[in-house]
Amino acid sequence: MTTSDDAALPKSVELLWRLDQPGGRGPKRGLTLDQILEAAIEVADTEGYAALSMNRVAKQLGFTAMSLYRYVDSKNTLVELLLDRVIGEPPHIPPGTPWRAALEFWARSEFEVIGRHPWWLDIPLKAPPMGPNNMAWLEAGLATLADTPVPEPLRLQLVMNLSLYVIGRRWAARDIAEGAGGEEDFTAALQRVLDPQRFPAIVSALTNRAFEQDDIDWEKGDFEFGLARMLDGYETLIRSFER
Template sequence: MTDSAAQDGPGSDAVALPMAVQLAWGLDEPGTRGPRKGLSLDQLLDAAIEVADAEGLAALSMSRLAKQLGFTTMSIYRYVDSKDTLVQVLSDRVIGPPPAFDEGLSWRDALKAWAAAEFAAIFAHPWWVDIPLSAPPTGPNNMAWLEAGLQALAPTGLPDPVKLQLVMNVSLYVLGRARLMRGMLSEMPQEDNSYPAILARVLDPARFPVLTKALAAQMFETDDIDWADADFSFGLDRLLDGFESYVESYGK
């Protein structure tokens, strides 16, 4: 494929596409230079996911990937030109396509299901949140998620640019909660009840009367509540409350 052909697309033939975009959308044929090889981009990405799942994103390198596949490091460079390109393509591959949603759902329930599904997709491979967000996503799976979010808001009758803003805000909420949880799960002590025990040692009831009262009521020790899920759902519901009010008042 020539460079000019790689630049052609439905948007504009004047924009040069980065290698990661070409690979993600199947607009380039990796591994065509040199002797014929027995790898595909899909195999390479699957192996990269296996490494990151087992050892974390920091362990993923071109040499580690080559070892996982049983190939030389130089052979990997025939498929992706750098680790940065690999990670960008991997980011879209890992998030996967969105699930199909029930067409009978209200826009609010559909958007809530969309957010919950995105959250679950991220935590299927928690290291995904360790990938730096250096640019807006452009891969086909990410675009499919965006399309599904916009479709969820179709019944609102809002202008498309407004729907896009709302979907992006929900996604930012999901990403923020995911990154927070990832950090807490990675760094907080794992001993049972360690967090409330630490707070009980340092909090002065005179200075923090409401908080110490809540701790005394064992607000973190309720067996039948998954606090991570409850916090996510509570915040999402409050965000959607605001959306609902906005939708009802729009154009009045």
């Protein structure tokens, strides 16, 4: 009888946690898994996620695709490894940091890391990430709430929802930046088509130049405004457990 403990781990999990040594059989090869992942990141940084393939990564390295299959058995496995590789290790949060400051720093750090490799957002998330870096981020996030009276299941929800907010804001900022023609084009077009009787609030915002505040970095400004409001809500919730 096979138990869950006896079941074979997915290939990607074995590689992520270094339980398997790829390319270890046969003649000595001139590649490492780390080299393959770094080459894949170079390709995606330059050409986008859609350009990633075993053939393209092999070409980047000066090898054949068959050489890569000794280390990574499929593109799907490669992508799962990149999902963990790109996010890297979490920031160091000094012990004793108040939970709100710690969680805010954690969220800002995740926002910045994803921004360095925006194609990471295009990786399909078919299952919860299981790599050591993603686990380290989760550990760091949960640790910020360790001294609060919030029950364990709810702590997990708070951290996961905050991470989803970070990813969503980074995704929206990237796609809007890529597709927009600029704030002036946006506001000018709206002013021409909006009926003030039907859309009085939006017309008022346009009239008062709400979309044209030059002193606001919309990418970070929107993110930090929403982050602060989320943490306000977290603070209210945590206080409710302290009564």
